[in-house]
Amino acid sequence: MSTRENILTITDELILSKGYNAFSFADISNELGIKKASIHYHFSSKEELGKCLIKSHIDKTRALFNDSETLTPTERLLLFIDIYNQRKSAHQVCIVGSLSTDLMTLGDSMKNEMKELSSIILNGLTDILIEGKRENTFRFADQPRTKALLIITNLLGGLQLSRLTSDADFEEIKRSILDNLLNNE
Amino acid sequence: MSTRENILTITDELILSKGYNAFSFADISNELGIKKASIHYHFSSKEELGKCLIKSHIDKTRALFNDSETLTPTERLLLFIDIYNQRKSAHQVCIVGSLSTDLMTLGDSMKNEMKELSSIILNGLTDILIEGKRENTFRFADQPRTKALLIITNLLGGLQLSRLTSDADFEEIKRSILDNLLNNE
DNA sequence: GCTTACCTACCTACTAGTAGGTATATTTGC
DNA sequence: GCAAATATACCTACTAGTAGGTAGGTAAGC
Secondary structure (H helix, E strand, O other): OOHHHHHHHHHHHHHHHOOHHHOOHHHHHHHHOOOHHHHHHHOOOHHHHHHHHHHHHHHHHHHHHHHOOOOOHHHHHHHHHHHHHHHHHOOOOOHHHHHHHOHHHOOHHHHHHHHHHHHHHHHHHHHHHHHHHHOOOOOOOOOHHHHHHHHHHHHHHHHHHOOOOOHHHHHHHHHHHHHHHHOOO | OOHHHHHHHHHHHHHHHOOHHHOOHHHHHHHHOOOHHHHHHHOOOHHHHHHHHHHHHHHHHHHHHHHOOOOOHHHHHHHHHHHHHHHHHOOOOOHHHHHHHOHHHOOHHHHHHHHHHHHHHHHHHHHHHHHHHHOOOOOOOOOHHHHHHHHHHHHHHHHHHHHHOOHHHHHHHHHHHHHHHHOOO
C-alpha cells in the first residue's frame, strides 16, 4: 500500500473513532512513522486530506451499490448493513455521523463532498428498497425514500447511541430493521 | 442570569453546533465578554465544564419526563420530539449525537454523565411508549425499549443527516414516526 | 538531471491552564 | 456599629504544549 493510501487509511480510522477536530497530523505521523511535514507532500492541507478521504468513501459506496446490482434486494441490504457492522466492531461511528456533527467547522470542499456522499447512500438504499418492495420481499408502509431515511438514521444513530448504552442495542436495532422489512404480516 | 449559567448556555450552543473539540475557552470569552481566565473561576477545567453541561441536560430531561407525567402519551411524545425541533431550528444536533462521536476524546467524568443521560432518555421514552400502547393510542410490533431505540436514533440521526440532505428530510422523519405510531392499521 | 518522497528546522496562531493581583461585596468578631 | 477578615468575581500576564503549515535541503531512482 502506498504512503498516500496509508495516510488515508489512518485518517479514516482517526476520524471515525475520535472525530475530525480531535485528530492531528502528529497522530498520523506517529502511526505511520513519517514526519508531519511529509504528510503535506501528499495532501496540501487538512481540508484537502479530509476531502480526499470523503471522495474515497464516495468511490467505495458507489462500487458497493453497483457491484451488488445482480444480487437480491435482501443480499444487497445485508451488504449495506455490513458497512455499519464493520464500524461497530472497530468501535467507530460512520463517516456521515462523524462529519455531520463537525459540519460547521469544515470547509466548503469537505461540506460539498459530504452532501454528495449522503445523497449517494440515500439514493442507493432507496433503490434497494424499491426493488425489494416490487418483488414482494420487503414490506413497508412509507415512501421508499422515507424508509431509507429511517433505516440510515437507525444505523447511524445506533452506532452512536450504543457507544453509551450497550453494544447489544446496536444488534437489536439491526434485528428490528430486518424483521420489520422481511417478516411484516 | 448568572455568569455561570451564561457560560453553560454558550457552551451548550457551541457544543451542539460545532462539537466539543472545536470550541474553546476563547470562544466563550468572546461571546460573553469576560476573559478566558475568568471562566476557570467558575469551571476548573474544560472537562469539568463539559460534565456540568451534561448534568444540566440530565436535570432538564428528568424534569421534562416528570413534569409531563399527567399528560397523555401523545402529548408527552410531542414534548419529547419538541426538544429535537428546537435543535433543528438552531441548526444544531442533539447532545447525545454530538458527544457520542467525540466520546473517545472525553474524560471519564463526561463519559459517565453521558451514559447516565442516554439511559434517562431511553427509559423515559420507553415509559411513554409502554403507556401509549397500554391505552391503545400507540401501535407498534417491537418491544417498547426497542421502539424507543428506533425513534431516538431516527431523531438523533435525522438532525445529523438532514444537515447534509435537506431540512425537509427531518420533517419527513418526524411525520413518519408519528404516523407509524398513531395511524397504524 | 529532473522528479519523487522524504527530511530538518522552523513559523505563527492557538490551546487549556496557572500565578498573582484587584476591586467590591459579604460575613464575622468585638 | 464598625473594623477586620473573607469570599466573590473578575483582571493581566504568563506558561508549556500543540495546531496546521512552510522553507529549503537531500538521497534515491528513472
